[in-house]
Each structure stands twice: as structure tokens, then as C-alpha cells.
Amino acid sequence: xxxxxxxxxxxxxxxxxxxxxxxxxxxxxxxxxxxxxxxxxxxxxxxxxxxxxxxxxxxxxxxxxxxxxxxxxxxxxxxxxxxxxxxxxxxxxxxxxxxxxxxxxxxxxxxxxxxxxxxxxxxxxxxxxxxxxxxxxxxxxxxxxxxxxxxxxxxxxxxxxxxxxxxxxxxxxxxxxxxxxxxxxxxxxxxxxxxxxxxxxxxxxxxxxxxxxxxxxxxxxxxxxxxxxxxxxxxxxxxxxxxxxxxxxxxxxxxxxxxxxxxxxxxxxxxxxxxxxxxxxxxxxxxxxxxxxxxxxxxxxxxxxxxxxxxxxxxxxxxxxxxxxxxxxxxxxxxxxxxxxxxxxxxxxxxxxxxxxxxxxxxxxxxxxxxxxxxxxxxxxxxxxxxxxxxxxxxxxxxxxxxxxxxxxxxxxxxxxxxxxxxxxxxxxxxxxxxxxxxxxxxxxxxxxxxxxxxxxxxxxxxxxxxxxxxxxxxxxxxxxxxxxxxxxxxxxxxxxxxxxxxxxxxxxxxxxxxxxxxxxxxxxxxxxxxxxxxxxxxxxx
Amino acid sequence: xxxxxxxxxxxxxxxxxxxxxxxxxxxxxxxxxxxxxxxxxxxxxxxxxxxxxxxxxxxxxxxxxxxxxxxxxxxxxxxxxxxxxxxxxxxxxxxxxxxxxxxxxxxxxxxxxxxxxxxxxxxxxxxxxx
Numbered sequence: 034x035x036x037x038x039x040x041x042x043x044x045x046x047x048x049x050x051x052x053x054x055x056x057x058x059x060x061x062x063x064x065x066x067x068x069x070x071x072x073x074x075x076x077x078x079x080x081x082x083x084x085x086x087x088x089x090x091x092x093x094x095x096x097x098x099x100x101x102x103x104x105x106x107x108x109x110x111x112x113x114x115x116x117x118x119x120x121x122x123x124x125x126x127x128x129x130x131x132x133x134x135x136x137x138x139x140x141x142x143x144x145x146x147x148x149x150x151x152x153x154x155x156x157x158x159x160x161x162x163x164x165x166x167x168x169x170x171x172x173x174x175x176x177x178x179x180x181x182x183x184x185x186x187x188x189x190x191x192x193x194x195x196x197x198x199x200x201x202x203x204x205x206x207x208x209x210x211x212x213x214x215x216x217x218x219x220x221x222x223x224x225x226x227x228x229x230x231x232x233x234x235x236x237x238x239x240x241x242x243x244x245x246x247x248x249x250x251x252x253x254x255x256x257x258x259x260x261x262x263x264x265x266x267x268x269x270x271x272x273x274x275x276x277x278x279x280x281x282x283x284x285x286x287x288x289x290x291x292x293x294x295x296x297x298x299x300x301x302x303x304x305x306x307x308x309x310x311x312x313x314x315x316x317x318x319x320x321x322x323x324x325x326x327x328x329x330x331x332x333x334x335x336x337x338x339x340x341x342x343x344x345x346x347x348x349x350x351x352x353x354x355x356x357x358x359x360x361x362x363x364x365x366x367x368x369x370x371x372x373x374x375x376x377x378x379x380x381x382x383x384x385x386x387x388x389x390x391x392x393x394x395x396x397x398x399x400x401x402x403x404x405x406x407x408x409x410x411x412x413x414x415x416x417x418x419x420x421x422x423x424x425x426x427x428x429x430x431x432x433x434x435x436x437x438x439x440x441x442x443x444x445x446x447x448x449x450x451x452x453x454x455x456x457x458x459x460x461x462x463x464x465x466x467x468x469x470x471x472x473x474x475x476x477x478x479x480x481x482x483x484x485x486x487x488x489x490x491x492x493x494x495x496x497x498x499x500x501x502x503x504x505x506x507x508x509x510x511x512x513x514x515x516x517x518x519x520x521x522x523x524x525x526x527x528x529x530x531x532x533x534x535x536x537x538x539x540x541x542x543x544x545x546x547x548x549x550x551x552x553x554x555x556x557x558x559x560x561x562x563x564x565x566x567x568x569x570x571x572x573x574x575x
Numbered sequence: 576x577x578x579x580x581x582x583x584x585x586x587x588x589x590x591x592x593x594x595x596x597x598x599x600x601x602x603x604x605x606x607x608x609x610x611x612x613x614x615x616x617x618x619x620x621x622x623x624x625x626x627x628x629x630x631x632x633x634x635x636x637x638x639x640x641x642x643x644x645x646x647x648x649x650x651x652x653x654x655x656x657x658x659x660x661x662x663x664x665x666x667x668x669x670x671x672x673x674x675x676x677x678x679x680x681x682x683x684x685x686x687x688x689x690x691x692x693x694x695x696x697x698x699x700x701x702x703x704x705x
Binding site: 333390 | 587588589591592595596599611632633634689690693
């Protein structure tokens with residue numbers, strides 16, 4: 034049952050309306066003056082207030098104002114005198130829901146009330162809707178806030194530095210990893226620095242092109258290049274950088290760069306290089322020591338032979354050689370003397386021969402040490418080839434001439450197979466000469482080391498022009514060949530299969546010279562069948 | 576007649592040096608530059624002692640050593656191994672070859688690692704020949 038407050042100064046009207054309203058089902062309270070009505074309304078809420086306008090003291094307009102103040106939800110219906118349109122309009126302005134003009138018929142009154150109740154219901158529903166809507170907005174806002182905070186945490190807690198820009202390339206996000214890495218705070222960076230201060234140069238340009246619409250086809254993700262960023266301290270920080278464009282629909286709205294701190298990786302890399310270098314130095318020293326030791330043994334042997342020969346050859350007449358005149362041997366003194374003199378001369382000659390042998394040995398080993406040192410120098414120094422116009426065939430001929438006697442000595446046929454079409458090209462004749470000499474000498478050794486003595490060994494030196502103005506030297510032997518393990522080691526420092534005779538530097542030096550020429554060296558080998566070494570040089574034609 | 580010492584080594588420096596030492600202590604050196612030639616010389620010259628290198632072209636010292644020691648005609652000739660290879664490594668290779676089914680072969684009478692001082696070499700040779 035709806036409650037209703039009726040305010041009217043006329044007792045008759047109050048009585049009549051009360052009866053009629055009660056019969057319509059309203060719970061009616063009455064007040065005889067405006068003030069009394071307000072007092073009642075303050076104590077208790079009435080959804081509908083029915084008030085007369087013309088009242089002594091507080092009039093209906095004031096009542097309307099007051100109750101609306103106390104509770105704007107209230108439906109106020111004012112009762113005006115006949116023809117008092119002005120008050121009616123004023124009250125409608127002030128929020129009255131309806132007005133009734135005296136004399137009031139019951140019918141009009143109940144229509145007005147029904148309408149008021151209808152409005153109340155609508156208002157209630159609207160309120161409910163508004164409430165629901167508000168709750169929804171609040172929930173959504175909270176959800177968005179949660180998500181934003183989550184994403185912000187995600188960005189802030191990332192181990193990688195994250196720097197995001199708007200489309201003017203101003204920095205709008207600079208996470209704590211970036212702060213730590215580059216030494217700037219987010220506040221220092223925002224609004225004062227832009228992408229160009231952190232992104233690698235090329236990338237900044239590409240991004241600008243994408244924003245300018247110049248380069249629509251450009252990949253919008255740039256992945257994983259190593260770069261360095263200048264930190265606040267002025268130091269370069271090594272990073273691995275990736276970058277992605279940010280789009281709204283098709284429109285680029287910004288970019289985000291990810292910076293992976295690789296200082297630690299770089300430090301470890303450095304350490305690794307250092308320890309590798311130390312290991313290499315150790316290996317080099319061991320190899321050097323081995324090479325030198327072998328030569329030193331040769332030198333020592335030579336010196337020993339020379340020394341003993343010197344000692345013995347210097348021996349002349351000794352005490353026992355003194356002629357014992359008391360000895361009356363059958364042999365006349367003179368002839369004994371002459372025999373002894375001849376013996377001493379023969380011994381001296383023998384020792385002189387020996388001295389020559391020893392000295393040859395010393396000389397041979399001095400040559401070895403010189404070659405060894407030259408090889409080491411060639412290997413260790415960066416060297417630019419000294420290019421000259423030269424015919425590769427001449428080098429092949431020179432090398433064959435040099436090796437002819439050694440080949441013969443070892444029962445190896447040295448075969449020349451040069452391409453007569455070959456013209457002059459630019460190359461370093463000295464360098465290539467030593468390469469070819471090394472390969473031919475190795476090839477002859479491979480024949481000597483071959484255990485199949487039934488074979489007629491040969492070493493073939495071939496030159497030929499290849500496509501793309503490339504010159505190839507081939508050294509082909511049918512000697513002992515190499516298994517795969519040996520082949521994999523031949524370019525290692527100080528690796529040698531020749532026992533004490535090899536320094537393990539020859540192929541290394543050869544490969545280095547070839548590489549300095551911009552050429553390549555290939556090897557193909559089969560144990561027991563032989564080996565082919567090929568040097569290919571980019572022939573700059575004259 | 577002076578006793579004969581066969582020197583088998585592919586390195587001319589080593590041959591010259593060792594033969595000089597052999598001569599100096601009063602024996603007659605015979606030379607061979609690989610195992611194949613070495614076996615030939617053993618048969619021809621019947622040396623009283625063999626000084627044998629291991630790493631050589633054609634036939635290695637390992638092969639020649641086993642050939643000597645498994646031939647009853649020559650197995651009594653003392654052999655001094657003289658090599659840059661450590662003794663341990665050589666003995667291990669011998670053991671492996673023994674196990675491989677070859678006839679077991681005794682250890683060499685002496686083993687000298689290169690480089691060797693002339694005095695020590697001379698003393699070792701004398702030990703077997705005097």
C-alpha cells in the first residue's frame with residue numbers, strides 16, 4: 034500500500050480527500066500546514082506528496098522545494114486554484130510531477146495519482162538500471178585497471194630493457210631493466226629523448242619510413258641484431274636488439290624495442306677467447322720446443338762429431354811414438370819412422386773427413402732452423418701478397434726443376450702437366466712458389482712413406498685455367514695417402530706425420546699464403562692410393 | 576775383427592751421429608735407412624748389435640723388431656731401440672700386437688729415448704759387446 038502525504042490548510046478538503054484516497058487503497062497522512070507537512074516528511078518518507086499551493090505560512094511552492102531537497106525521489110502533485118496557471122507552471126519547473134486544478138474531481142485525482150505511481154515505478158526501474166550500469170562500469174574499470182597493472186608489471190619486471198615510443202618516436206615507456214642498463218630514469222627519458230637515442234641507427238630510419246608510409250613493405254619486426262647503446266655514463270652497452278612496430282588496425286601508432294643485456298655474455302666471450310689464446314700459446318710453445326729440439330739434436334750430433342774428429346786429428350807424435358833407439362828391431366829405423374808418419378797422416382785425413390761430415394750436419398741443421406724460423410714468421414705475420422704479372426706455369430717449372438734431384442733420389446717420377454693456354458695473371462710469385470714447393474716436397478715424402486714398394490711412384494704437377502678466370506695448381510701423388518683422421522688434422526699447428534723431420538708448419542703456411550691471395554686449397558686423399566692437393570687462385574687477368 | 580753394429584734410422588743426422596759414436600768406441604757401424612733395408616743388412620752383415628729407430632718410412636722399426644725377434648736365426652742379436660717415442664708407448668704397442676694373435680715377443684734389450692748423449696749411448700753399446 035502506497036503512502037501518501039496530503040497537505041492542505043482546509044480541514045474539509047483534508048477530510049474528503051482522506052476518505053476518498055483511503056478507499057482507493059492509499060495509506061494517507063495529513064498535515065494542516067506547510068511546516069507541519071515538512072516535519073512529517075522529515076520523519077518519514079512519503080513517495081507521493083499532495084500539496085495545496087495557497088496556504089498561510091509556508092506555501093505549496095516552498096513545500097515542493099523543501100521536500101525535493103530532502104528527497105528528490107518524491108513525486109509531488111500540486112493543487113492550484115482555478116486559473117492559477119502561473120503557480121502551476123512554476124511548480125512544474127521546480128520538479129512537481131503534476132498539478133490539479135480546483136475544484137478537484139475524484140476521477141482526475143486518481144488519474145494523477147496513477148500517473149505518479151507509474152513514474153515512481155519507472156524511476157525505480159531506471160534507478161536499478163543505472164545502478165547495474167554503474168556496477169558494470171566499475172567492474173570493467175577495475176578489470177582494465179588490473180590488466181593495465183599486470184601489463185605494467187610485466188613490462189617493468191622484464192629482464193630485457195623495454196623502450197616504447199609513440200609515432201613521433203617520443204619515448205613513452207622505459208622499464209626498470211632499461212633504467213638499470215642505460216643509467217637513465219624513466220622520468221629523465223620521457224619527453225626529452227626519443228627512439229634515436231637508443232635504437233640502432235638503421236632501425237630508427239626504417240621505423241621513420243614505416244611511419245611516413247614510405248616503406249609499407251618493410252618488415253615491421255627487426256630481430257636480434259647485436260648493437261651497442263651509449264649509456265648515460267658515456268659507456269657503450271652491448272645489447273641484442275629486437276624491435277616491433279605497434280599498429281592500431283592498419284595504422285602504425287608506435288614502436289617497441291627490446292634490449293637484451295649481453296654484457297655478461299661479452300665478458301664470458303672475452304674470457305673464453307683469452308683462455309683459448311693462452312691454450313694456443315701453450316700449444317704453440319710446445320710445438321716450437323719440439324721443432325727446435327729436433328734441430329738442436331742434429332746440431333749437437335754434428336758438434337760432437339766435429340769435436341771428436343778435432344781431438345783425434347790433432348793427435349800427432351805421442352810419447353810412445355818416440356823412437357826407442359835401444360830397440361834393435363829388424364826394421365831399419367827410417368822405415369819405422371816413415372810408416373808411423375804415414376799412419377798419422379792417414380788418421381788425420383780420416384778425421385778430417387769425419388770433421389767434414391760433422392760440419393755438414395751442423396750446416397744442414399742451421400738451414401733447418403732458418404727454414405723453421407722463416408715458416409714461423411710467414412705464419413705469424415699478416416702479410417699482403419706482393420702481386421706481380423707472372424705466368425703460373427713458370428712457377429710450376431721452377432718448382433719442378435728444384436725438386437727433380439730429390440725426386441730422382443727417392444725413385445719418384447716427377448711429371449709436369451702444364452696448361453700451355455695459360456697467360457700471365459697477377460699473383461705473388463714468391464708466395465705461390467713456396468706453396469707449390471711445400472706441396473711437391475710433401476708429395477715426394479708421401480711416396481717415400483708408402484709401404485707398397487711394388488708401386489712406381491709419381492708426383493704430377495698440373496696447372497690449368499678454370500672457369501671464371503680461376504687458376505688451379507694440382508699436386509697429385511700415388512703415395513701412401515691419408516686416412517680421414519689425418520686429413521682432418523693436417524691444417525692444425527705443428528701436426529706432422531713425419532716424426533722428427535716435419536715441423537708441422539708447412540701446410541699451415543701454405544694455406545695461409547693461399548688465403549691471403551683470396552684463393553682456396555682442397556685436399557682429396559685415399560689411404561694407399563694417393564693424394565691430390567689443389568690450390569685455386571682468383572686469377573686477375575693482366 | 577771389430578764387432579759390427581747395425582744402425583737403422585731414416586734420419587741421416589742420427590745415422591751419422593750414432594755411427595760416429597760406434598766408431599769412436601772401436602766398433603764397425605753398418606747403416607740402413609728403413610726397416611726393409613735393415614733386414615737385408617742383418618742377413619748380409621750378421622751384426623752383433625742392432626740400434627733401431629721406430630718411426631721410419633716403408634717398414635717401421637716395430638715391424639723390423641718383430642721380424643728379428645721371431646726369427647730363430649737372429650733372435651739372439653741384442654736390439655737397442657732408439658726412438659723419439661716414449662718407451663711406455665712402444666711397450667704398449669708391443670703388448671697390443673702380442674694380444675692381437677702375433678707370436679709374443681720379448682722386450683728389447685735396451686730402450687733409449689732420443690735425444691741421447693754420446694756417453695750414454697757408448698756405454699749402452701759397450702754393455703752388450705764387451
